[in-house]
Amino acid sequence: MTISLFIEQILNGLQFGVMLFLMSAGLTLVFGVMGLINLAHGSFYMIGAFAAALFAELTGSFLIAMIASFVAALFAGALTELIIIRKIYKRDHLDQVLATFALILLFSEGIRWIFGAYPLYLDIPNSLSSSFNLPFEIIYSKYRMMIILVGIIIAIILYFLISKTLIGIRIKAGQNDREMIGALGVDVTKLYTIVFSLGAALAGLAGALIGAIQSVEVGMGEPVLILAFVVIVIGGIGSIKGAFVGALLVGITDTMGRFLLPSFFSYFFDNASATSIGSSIASMSIYILMATVLIFKPSGLYGVKK
Amino acid sequence: MSKNSILIVLLILIIGGGTYYYLEKQKKDDVVKVGMITTLSGGGSGLGIDVRDGFLLAVKDNKNIQVLVKDDQRKPDIAVQLADKMTQSDKVDVLTGIIWSNLAMAVVPAAVNQDIVYLSPNAGPSALAGKGCHKNYFNVAWQNDNLHEAAGGYANSAGYKNTFILAPNYPAGKDALTGYKRFFKGNLAGELYTKLGQKDYAAEIAQIRASGADSIFFFLPGGMGIGFMKQYAQSGIDLPVVGPAFSFDQGILKAVGDAALGVKNTSQWSKDLDNEANKKFVSEFKSTYGRLPSLYASQGYDTGMLLLSALRNSSISDKDGFRNALKVADFSSTRGKFKFASNQHPIQDIYVREVIKEGDILTNKIVSIGLKDRSNAYVDACSLK
Amino acid sequence: MIKEEKLNLIILLVLFVIPFLAYLFNEPYLTTLTTKIVILSIAGIGLNFILGYGGLVSFGHAAFFGIGGYVTGILASHAQNSEQMFFFLQFDGSNQILFIWLISIIICSFIALLIGYFSLRTSGVYFIMITLAFAQMLYYFSISWPAYGGEDGLSIYVRNVFPFFNTMNPINFYFICFTWLLIFLTILKIILNSSFGLVLKACKENEERVKSIGINPFNIKLISFVFSGAITGLAGSLYTDLNRFVSPSVLSWQMSGEIMVLVILGGVARLYGPILGAVFYIILEQTLGGVSENWQFWLGLIIILEVLYARAGIMSLFLKDSKS
Incomplete structure (x- = not known):
């Protein structure tokens, strides 16, 4: 194993983590501010990817496709919030789980109805399809580098949005005391719609960015949703900082686990069983990470103890 | 909701169910019932839809074949329950349709032991090719390897x-x-x-x-x-x-x-394979469904053609004769040459294709033959002769 | 509109009569389907015990359902092939269903003890997610562990043997499952009315109060969690025998979700809620599945309407004095 391969894998972990952050940011805010468990968050990821694929085919422009993904998920989020979600904020978590589970069925089958059963085409633009040559003979994909940059920029924007702007202060106040900000004359309903749609839009953008290098298909959101929940639980629910740290932890653990564990086991077993055992444990690694974190910090790394 | 409205709903359900049941029983006995369990919803449904469409295209002109299509949602337990329903209640003669090996492993062993003929249009797990082979199990696609x-x-x-x-x-x-x-x-x-x-x-x-x-x-x-x-x-x-x-x-x-x-x-198949059966299949599939056929569609179609050939040469009431007729495989396959090895998996040429562009559409063309008349590695482990 | 006790009795009566009707109309599949309803009800009742009464939302009950299923599958497959279990155990497995139930319950209880011990340190959403994490670990393990088929699953071809009854007869097997349902309903009713049940419900409302009377709520919750896991595990064992097959899909998060949906759909913290939930869910799945390829779309729509307008589950639709 060479140093350059090792660094390249760290970068891959980082890129995966940053993408998870885009997914988790909305989820953690929606839970922190509105107290809503939103299983349908993965559907916005899917909607973003499908919108991007559609607009990429219509216009041929990758940038327009990305904007379309953001806008489509924003609208889908707003619409869902207005029609259904706002009716269940005050409900039990269980009702929320059931309703948003039903939304998954609705969105997935709805998309399949419209776009058909086979995956759609979405590819990255030519200008980003080559690789960089970094120091230490590291070769790294321009597109993945761009994902890392976009993710970090969005993280910084979100950080300022929440700590410096009026709406951020309201969001934070909402996390601490929901009744109070209403009493202070803040339009809570509008605030909730904004937060929910913004979270959905970020998920949609993540779906489009990732759909371009993976695949755009029905059901693509749910595995990512589970990972995003893992992230926000590790980071501590409601904390953007926690989501960021948790996302990077999960991204790097998963990537490095897949990379290192099989070669680690090859010291003990023959090659075929080592790769098999190694990859079995690698696929469990993030759940082991999460269970360990929660055993020692029951409210996640940056969570507030209630 | 008042007591009366609940009663009315119940009544409607009972009457509706009874009528449905009566109509089902009225259906003629001389038809061959085929149960198709395949994946029609959720991820991977594209494959099931193609197998179904290919199969239905093949049998569409035969009025004596009644096909019952059910969605297994790609869940093995659902597939098992559908197979139970089709064998117990619908009394199908032939089962087919399963896409995934793990679902096939859940359904096939039990079904073939109840003397139901199973025609596999896609999955070919090694466990069903070697020691676990069965006189009622025919694989029309390939052995997985x-x-x-x-x-x-x-x-x-x-x-x-x-x-x-x-x-x-x-x-x-x-x-x-x-x-x-x-x-x-x-x-x-x-x-x-x-x-x-x-x-x-x-x-x-x-x-x-x-x-x-x-x-x-x-x-x-x-x-x-x-x-x-x-x-x-x-x-x-x-x-x-x-x-x-x-x-x-x-x-x-x-x-x-x-x-x-x-x-x-x-x-084992390609759109550009040069034989009559394939040309007919490709053009009919395109005109019926408005899209190019896939590998899975060709397998579904061949499964249907195999069934038709066996029904031409035998009667479903004579199980031994029916099985023999299947084993002869007297049909013109979309892949050209096709016959069964002793463990009832295909012996066929496996081609090497290259992905090309025809105008704007990506598709495949054959460049060479990878393996000629390939049977499979498990023939000797199977006790069928 | 009727009293809850009356509704419960009607539910049981209907479940009791269906197999006879199925026999009369020569529709044996109806019996199989109802068996599935009963088994899922048992799994749901197990979950409802901690979820409804203890306020512990476990998103990982597929772990127990799956382990019960795999214990059954593994014991039976060893017995059929007369292979020794592992290299150190001088034991060929068993196809005696009574013995299999016992082992399933013991192993599921043990696993539930482990999972519960670590998970119960957390609460709320963290508890939901940590139980999911444990179930996911088992799921990925089962997919990649080749000895028992991995993702292909494990077929046992014939149901395990019950003394004096042929379990392959759908009606016999149905009544075995139905009896288990009755047993668990009875045991749970007794427990819920006992002082233990009262303390469990109190843990949901206010843990501090429980502590103040000198009881450690952790122990109460752990015991309940183990009990709940054992019930769901037994349901998993029955499910393997119903299908004569077990595969990793019973350990997946979708399975956990499905059990939870049955419970919420029927009505949380009502003993018979999960049964009604299972009946409703299976009927929808069967009828919608026949009508449209996009049946999951309509299923989603119906569930949403149910959540929005039948707030306390389907049970409440039939009851005069809704508890919520």
């Missing part, structure tokens, strides 16, 4: 000496790599099992780059393969790639895009 074996054979003829191979960490993935290694004579630069359902292969591609391989073989069905091919094309690595047809078939090619251009893949 076949396409991978042909890829290994092709790698030899292309002169590859040092191949990097990868597949998901589940039984079919392990069978794939075993199948490849059975024919490949060179060295392995690396062997990787990935997580089932994994979509990001950055870590694996980095390892491939570092491994010094001269070629790559992969088996990553569905969305996994789309992700791999796109990311591989972006990585700038320029090694030749070989894979089974699943990641380069008609339904999925559009999603892979230009990244697939030039890739060699192995398949």
Whole structure:
């Protein structure tokens, strides 16, 4: 194993983590501010990817496709919030789980109805399809580098949005005391719609960015949703900082686990069983990470103890 | 809701159910009932839809065949329950349709032991080809290893000496790599099992780059393969790639895009195979459904044609005669030559295809034959003669 | 509109009569389907015990359902092939269903003890997610562990043997499952009315109060969790025998979700809620599945309407004095 391969894998972990952050940011805010468990968050990821694929085919422009993904998920989020979600904020978590589970069925089958059963085409633009040559003979994909940059920029924007702007202060106040900000004359309903749609839009953008290098298909959101929940639980629910740290932890653990564990086991077993055992444990690694974190910090790394 | 309205709803349900039941029972007895359990909803439904459409296209003119199609949602327990329903209540004579090996393993052993004939249009797990073979089980597609074996054979003829191979960490993935290694004579630069359902292969591609391989073989069905091919094309690595047809078939090619251009893949069927049956199939499929047929559609169609041929030459009431008629396989297959080995899996040519562009549409053309008259590795373990 | 006790009795009566009707109309599949309803009800009742009464939302009950299923499958497959279990155990497995139930319950209880011990340190959403994490670990393990088929699953071809009854007869097997349902309903009713049940419900409302009377709520919750896991595990064992097959899909998060949906759909913290939930869910799945390829779309729509307008589950639709 060479140093350059090792660094390249760290970068891959980082890129995966940053993408998870885009997914988790909305989820953690929606839970922190509105107290809503939103299983349908993965559907916005899917909607973003499908919108991007559609607009990429219509216009041929990758940038327009990305904007379309953001806008489509924003609208889908707003619409869902207005029609259904706002009716269940005050409900039990269980009702929320059931309703948003039903939304998954609705969105997935709805998309399949419209776009058909086979995956759609979405590819990255030519200008980003080559690789960089970094120091230490590291070769790294321009597109993945761009994902890392976009993710970090969005993280910084979100950080300022929440700590410096009026709406951020309201969001934070909402996390601490929901009744109070209403009493202070803040339009809570509008605030909730904004937060929910913004979270959905970020998920949609993540779906489009990732759909371009993976695949755009029905059901693509749910595995990512589970990972995003893992992230926000590790980071501590409601904390953007926690989501960021948790996302990077999960991204790097998963990537490095897949990379290192099989070669680690090859010291003990023959090659075929080592790769098999190694990859079995690698696929469990993030759940082991999460269970360990929660055993020692029951409210996640940056969570507030209630 | 008042008591009365509940009563009315109940009454309607009972009357409706009774009528439905009565009508079902009125159906004639001389028809052949075929139960098709396949994946029609959720992920992977494209394959089931194609198998169904291909099969229905084949049997559409035969009024004596009644096909019952049910969605298994890709869940083995649902598939088992549907098989129970079809054998117990609907009393089907023939079962078919299952796409996935794990679902086939759940349904087939029990069904064939109840003297139901099962025609497999897609899955061919090794457990059903060797010791577990059965006189009522006919595989019309391939034994699972076949396409991978042909890829290994092709790698030899292309002169590859040092191949990097990868597949998901589940039984079919392990069978794939075993199948490849059975024919490949060179060295392995690396062997990787990935997580089932994994979509990001950055870590694996980095390892491939570092491994010094001269070629790559992969088996990553569905969305996994789309992700791999796109990311591989972006990585700038320029090694030749070989894979089974699943990641380069008609339904999925559009999603892979230009990244697939030039890739060699192995398949027992191709749209451009030059025989009468295939030409008829391709044009009828296009005119009926408005899209190009896929590998799966061809397998569904061949399954239907096989059934028709057996019904022409025998009667369903004579099970032994029916089985013999099936085994003769007296039909013109879309793949040209087709006959059954003693364990009732196909003996057929496996072709090497290359992904090309016809105008704007990505599709495949045959470039050579990977393995000629390939049977399968499990024939001797099967007690059928 | 009727009293809850009356509704419960009607539910049981209907379940009791269906197999006879199925026999009369020569529709044996109806019996199989109802068996599935009963088994899922048992799994749901197990979950409802901690979810409804203890306020512990476990998103990982597929772990127990799956382990019960795999214990059954593994013991039976060893017995059929007369292979020794592992290298150190001088034991060929068993196809005696009574013995299999016992082992399933013991192993599921043990696993539930382990999972519960670590998970119960957390609460709320963290508890939901940590139980999911444990179930996911088992799921990925089962997919990649080749000895028992991995993702292909494990077929046992014939149901396990019950003394004096042929379990392959759908009606016999149905009544075995139905009896288990009755047993668990009875035991749970007794427990819920006992002082233990009262303390469990108190843990949901206010843990501090429980502590103040000198009881450690952790122990109460752990015991309940183990009990709940054992019930769901037994349901998993029955499910393997129903299908004569077990595969990793019974350990997936979708399975956990499905069990939870049955419970919520029927009505949380009502003993018979999960049964009604299972009946409703299976009927929808069967009828919608026949009508449209996009049946999951309509299923989603119906569930949403149910959540929005039948707030306390389907049970409440039939009851006069809704508890919520």
